[in-house]
Amino acid sequence: xxQLNQFRFWAIGLASVWLTxxxxxxxxLVVFTSFLTRDPVATVALPATAENYVRTxxxxxxxxxxxxxxxxxxxMLVCLVIGYPFAMCIAKLPKKWQPIALFLVILxxxxxxxxxxxxxxxxxxxxxxxxxxxxxxxxxxxxxxxxYTEFAVIVGLSYILLxxxxxxxxxxxxxxxxxxxxAAQDLGAGAWSRFWHITVPLTSPGIIAGCLMVLLPAMxxxxxxxxxxxxxxxxxxxxxxTQFLVTRDWPFGSALSVLxxxxxxxxxxxxxxxxxxxNKQGGINGSDF
Amino acid sequence: MAPTSKSSRWLSWGYLxxxxxxxxxxxxxxxxxSFNASKYGNHWAGFTWKWYEKLFAxxxxxxxxxxxxxxxxxxxxxxxxxxxLAAVALHRYQFKGKAVLSSMVFVSMLTPEIVLAxxxxxxFIVLGxxxxxxxxxxxxxxxxxxxxxxxxxxxxxGFDMKMLExxxxxxxxxxxxxxxxILPLALPAVASGWLLSFTxxxxxxxxxAFVTGPSYEILPLKIYSMVKVGVSPEVNAISTTLLVVSLVxxxxxxxxxxxxx
Numbered sequence: 001x002x003q004l005n006q007f008r009f010w011a012i013g014l015a016s017v018w019l020t021x022x023x024x025x026x027x028x029l030v031v032f033t034s035f036l037t038r039d040p041v042a043t044v045a046l047p048a049t050a051e052n053y054v055r056t057x058x059x060x061x062x063x064x065x066x067x068x069x070x071x072x073x074x075x076m077l078v079c080l081v082i083g084y085p086f087a088m089c090i091a092k093l094p095k096k097w098q099p100i101a102l103f104l105v106i107l108x109x110x111x112x113x114x115x116x117x118x119x120x121x122x123x124x125x126x127x128x129x130x131x132x133x134x135x136x137x138x139x140x141x142x143x144x145x146x147x148y149t150e151f152a153v154i155v156g157l158s159y160i161l162l163x164x165x166x167x168x169x170x171x172x173x174x175x176x177x178x179x180x181x182x183a184a185q186d187l188g189a190g191a192w193s194r195f196w197h198i199t200v201p202l203t204s205p206g207i208i209a210g211c212l213m214v215l216l217p218a219m220x221x222x223x224x225x226x227x228x229x230x231x232x233x234x235x236x237x238x239x240x241x242t243q244f245l246v247t248r249d250w251p252f253g254s255a256l257s258v259l260x261x262x263x264x265x266x267x268x269x270x271x272x273x274x275x276x277x278x279n280k281q282g283g284i285n286g287s288d289f
Numbered sequence: 290m291a292p293t294s295k296s297s298r299w300l301s302w303g304y305l306x307x308x309x310x311x312x313x314x315x316x317x318x319x320x321x322x323s324f325n326a327s328k329y330g331n332h333w334a335g336f337t338w339k340w341y342e343k344l345f346a347x348x349x350x351x352x353x354x355x356x357x358x359x360x361x362x363x364x365x366x367x368x369x370x371x372x373x374l375a376a377v378a379l380h381r382y383q384f385k386g387k388a389v390l391s392s393m394v395f396v397s398m399l400t401p402e403i404v405l406a407x408x409x410x411x412x413f414i415v416l417g418x419x420x421x422x423x424x425x426x427x428x429x430x431x432x433x434x435x436x437x438x439x440x441x442x443x444x445x446x447g448f449d450m451k452m453l454e455x456x457x458x459x460x461x462x463x464x465x466x467x468x469x470x471i472l473p474l475a476l477p478a479v480a481s482g483w484l485l486s487f488t489x490x491x492x493x494x495x496x497x498a499f500v501t502g503p504s505y506e507i508l509p510l511k512i513y514s515m516v517k518v519g520v521s522p523e524v525n526a527i528s529t530t531l532l533v534v535s536l537v538x539x540x541x542x543x544x545x546x547x548x549x550x
Contacts, residue, residue: 011377015394123318
């Protein structure tokens with residue numbers, strides 16, 4: 001049956017070739033480049049060196065890395081603190097309302113995030129909506145400087161990435177077995193105790209997946225810090241972008257990206273551990289991410 | 290979740306609505322300001338179409354918009370063709386490297402955009418692809434592809450496969466089965482994948498910022514360079530237009546997916 005083989009061949013082949021050429025190979029090249037030396041003519045050249053990774057430990061870059069990680073972690077926490085009760089509230093809604101609520105949360109994700117970050121400027125500026133309200137009700141006398149601060153970057157990142165936190169949390173919470181709660185209640189466990197000892201451990205794969213999907217993109221969103229943070233509050237994405245497009249130090253920029261990939265690997269590992277823990281406890285099925 | 294008391298139900302509704310209002314507030318302010326006669330948008334100075342008129346007279350922006358739409362249409366179409374075929378392959382066939390293929394899909398969905406961006410930039414330089422239309426096209430197909438595969442694959446999972454076996458027993462070729470049975474059944478998911486790819490492509494900043502060339506300007510990057518300078522009413526108008534286009538397309542795509550449930 002030559003026909004059968006032909007269709008099969010194209011169906012499997014096209015995507016395989018595409019992903020190999022433009023996902024697999026490029027990622028390998030990033031790792032490869034990170035061990036090369038910067039060259040003024042050819043951009044990168046031999047000899048192979050680990051120098052680029054040593055440089056990430058330089059005080060100057062360590063500071064930027066730390067700032068970037070701190071802002072992203074704070075945004076992740078904000079998303080978690082807002083998103084967790086939000087996902088629980090959606091899970092409590094009647095079944096017919098749930099898809100609508102979820103849709104309303106995801107909808108902004110499909111719109112231009114740059115445009116939404118830009119729109120935040122209207123709220124955070126010295127004469128923006130928030131300051132007008134604060135001054136209007138007399139809470140503060142002078143407008144508070146919000147735009148071009150670390151605070152603004154964290155607000156921007158949380159705002160853009162909240163849907164990524166809510167979705168995995170919702171699918172984890174939705175699968176909770178309510179009988180466990182009832183049993184715990186019958187045994188005299190209070191609401192907090194039930195939350196900490198049942199809900200949180202059993203939804204931990206959702207928590208980790210949500211954190212992963214907020215933390216990693218957050219570190220790369222250079223336009224958020226550009227528009228809301230000013231020149232002082234840089235994200236890892238800004239540094240990588242400068243290395244690639246301005247100073248043209250590709251090996252060092254690649255080394256910084258490899259750090260992101262390592263972080264991704266670490267969080268995936270955490271996720272699988274949490275998911276297998278939950279599966280062993282007979283709670284929910286964590287394999288469907 | 291557990292049956293809850295009336296007051297906690299009100300609290301939960303209030304919280305949901307509160308968060309949603311905060312999510313949509315900046316968008317609303319932006320849209321309102323695009324019709325605001327005041328240039329800096331700090332107060333309402335009356336309704337105007339002025340900024341939209343200026344926008345359509347701005348040749349640079351219009352050209353960039355044209356480029357963006359061209360890239361979005363071609364990359365969405367390519368991603369949909371390759372992605373739909375891949376979803377069918379992953380669903381129907383057993384083959385060597387199937388696990389590798391599906392993990393590549395998974396990895397490309399999780400990889401932070403900035404990593405994909407520099408990875409593609411490096412590969413384009415190595416392969417000698419000129420930065421501009423082709424590099425943008427390849428990059429956009431790459432980040433749209435997993436979305437199409439996942440959308441179509443999850444649709445296919447709900448099918449009754451016996452029908453396909455019957456068709457094969459009656460002598461239909463694989464290609465024919467695909468065109469006559471699978472494709473029509475999966476069409477809502479395929480269309481939805483195309484629309485989502487179109488909006489993803491139209492809205493992308495991070496990957497495009499790396500793989501674009503000076504000769505080929507696209508809309509999001511043009512907006513980016515304009516907003517870095519500061520608030521401008523034309524940007525409000527173009528941003529509002531972009532938002533409305535994305536919202537309409539996404540709502541259509543979701544309706545397509547829901548229809549058959």
